[in-house]
Amino acid sequence: xxxxxxxxxxxxxxxxxxxxxxxxxxxxxxxxxxxxxxxxxxxxxxxxxxxxxxxxxxxxxxxxxxxxxxxxxxxxxxxxxxxxxxxxxxxxxxxxxxxxxxxxxxxxxxxxxxxxxxxxxxxxxxxxxxxxxxxxxxxxxxxxxxxxxxxxxxxxxxxxxxxxxxxxxxxxxxxxxxxxxxxxxxxxxxxxxxxxxxxxxxxxxxxxxxxxxxxxxxxxxxxxxxxxxxxxxxxxxxxxxxxxxxxxxxxxxxxxxxxxxxxxxxxxxxxxxxxxxxxxxxxxxxxxxxxxxxxxxxxxxxxxxxxxxxxxxxxxxxxxxxxxxxxxxxxxxxxxxxxxxxxxxxxxxxxxxxxxxxxxxxxxxxxxxxxxxxxxxxxxxxxxxxxxxxxxxxxx
Numbered sequence: 001x002x003x004x005x006x007x008x009x010x011x012x013x014x015x016x017x018x019x020x021x022x023x024x025x026x027x028x029x030x031x032x033x034x035x036x037x038x039x040x041x042x043x044x045x046x047x048x049x050x051x052x053x054x055x056x057x058x059x060x061x062x063x064x065x066x067x068x069x070x071x072x073x074x075x076x077x078x079x080x081x082x083x084x085x086x087x088x089x090x091x092x093x094x095x096x097x098x099x100x101x102x103x104x105x106x107x108x109x110x111x112x113x114x115x116x117x118x119x120x121x122x123x124x125x126x127x128x129x130x131x132x133x134x135x136x137x138x139x140x141x142x143x144x145x146x147x148x149x150x151x152x153x154x155x156x157x158x159x160x161x162x163x164x165x166x167x168x169x170x171x172x173x174x175x176x177x178x179x180x181x182x183x184x185x186x187x188x189x190x191x192x193x194x195x196x197x198x199x200x201x202x203x204x205x206x207x208x209x210x211x212x213x214x215x216x217x218x219x220x221x222x223x224x225x226x227x228x229x230x231x232x233x234x235x236x237x238x239x240x241x242x243x244x245x246x247x248x249x250x251x252x253x254x255x256x257x258x259x260x261x262x263x264x265x266x267x268x269x270x271x272x273x274x275x276x277x278x279x280x281x282x283x284x285x286x287x288x289x290x291x292x293x294x295x296x297x298x299x300x301x302x303x304x305x306x307x308x309x310x311x312x313x314x315x316x317x318x319x320x321x322x323x324x325x326x327x328x329x330x331x332x333x334x335x336x337x338x339x340x341x342x343x344x345x346x347x348x349x350x351x352x353x354x355x356x357x358x359x360x361x362x363x364x365x366x367x368x369x370x371x372x373x374x375x376x377x378x379x380x381x382x383x384x385x386x387x388x389x390x391x392x393x394x395x396x
Contacts, residue, residue: 001176001211003150004056004093006031012038012061015114020152021060024112027151031058056093056110058151063088063113068126068137077300078335079349082356082380083136086123088113088154089143094175097206097288098236101142103277110143112152120161127168132379134360134371137162140173140194149178156181163188166372169264169363171231175210177219183226189370192264193223194231197254199246202238206288213250217257229367230262235269235334237313239293239305247313248320260325264363268317269334270310271295272302299337307340314344330362353381 006028011021013035025033038061071083091110092101113119127135139145139158149155155172162170163186171192172182182193198206200213211219224230232254237247271290273281278291295303304310314333321331332355333341341348349355360375 001178001209001215003148003176003178004209006058006151007056008032008034008058010057010059010109011035012059012114014038014062015060018060018114018116020112020114020116020154020157023153024058024060024151027153057108058148059109059111060114061111062115063119066122067113067119068122071141078337079333079341079355080335080352081136081332081359082352083138084126085141086119086137086139086158087142088116088119088139089148089152092143093147094144094207094209096175096208096210097281097285098238098271098273098290100273100277102280102284103274105142110148112148116154116157120157123161123168124165127165130379131167132373132376133167134363134375135168136171136359137168138171138173140171144174144176145172146174146176146178149176149181153181156185159185159187159191162190165190169229169370173231173233175207175216177211177215179219179223182223182228187228189227189229189367192229192231193220194233194264195220196233196235197250198234198238199243199250201242201246202240205240206238206285206290213253217253220254221257224258224262228262229264230258231264232266233269233334234317235267236271237268237317238271238290239309239313240289243313244316247317251317251320251324255324260329261366263325263329264366265330265332265359266321266325267332267334268314269336270305270313272298272304272335274301275303278303300335310336310340311343314340318344328366330359330366332359351381356380 009024009028009031011033015021016035068084068086071085089110089112091105091107123137146155158170159182162168169190169192171194173194173196175196195216203210203213220230281288281291294306296306298304318331321329338348349358357375357377357380364371364375
């Protein structure tokens, strides 16, 4: 995968002296550098212009307000895992056809918050509020975690910062192979490098600027060799001719490289998007076939595959993961109902808080020394009674 060549670096005067700004300039000598006093009027006009290819204009500014937030998927309609996110970069250059960011963002520039110290201090303050809880925090919600890393070198800041924190794991989620900056860092076991994965036929058709499967496998081998924990996200699973063979083959390719003992977690999810996004996808990617599958509106209002098809795909992937990777893998669904959990895995978390606790318990068991003590359910339940009946929990 080639990182897109940045054409303009627009620097808000408020962050002109920040280290991240200097990195962008040094690593992109071909880019025009423009310094501005970013007022609301300038920002509005900037975001109303025509987008540049692959979001190659970078706006470096400061983040005001909170940066560490709970994952927006955390609700009671579907089971969610109480994950947290750092939204340091907003926009992604990879341009997957199914990416929901094109509906929510679709901005002509990539916005990067350069006041790194504030962002990371907020992480420390956040986890200090619940010192007996183990947090999972990722940077891959509004952009690929590593797609711009050759320019920003942001991974160096976050990995080494998280290495010093007692009750948290950092997740860098990516479809890229830009892992060079990770290889010499002292991560102390507090970073999970995870890949969103699909068969090569889907990468070719729907993940246009992403690393190939072979490139991801090579990057995976390198980060595993330097002691990083590994994650996989089979999300979204995409229906296509031959999916019944392609996904099991993909799983076998992954576990030919990765040792299951190094896998922190694996998520499974399927295609889902707001109904209004269909027109945008067809307009931007007229050759894409994903919008022509049978889709229905789910409980959250998003379009999804019908339940029988989702179950068929989920069981195929889940059963192959167990067969190839073993019974100790921590596998969870992203944005699915308790019924889907039960009918695929034979069980379901009692609540979002319970799933959060199960993550911590699995990590404690699999990675001795990562946590200072055995996770306790009470530290994750946020006031929900431990023995509350399923029928009383929203979503059941």
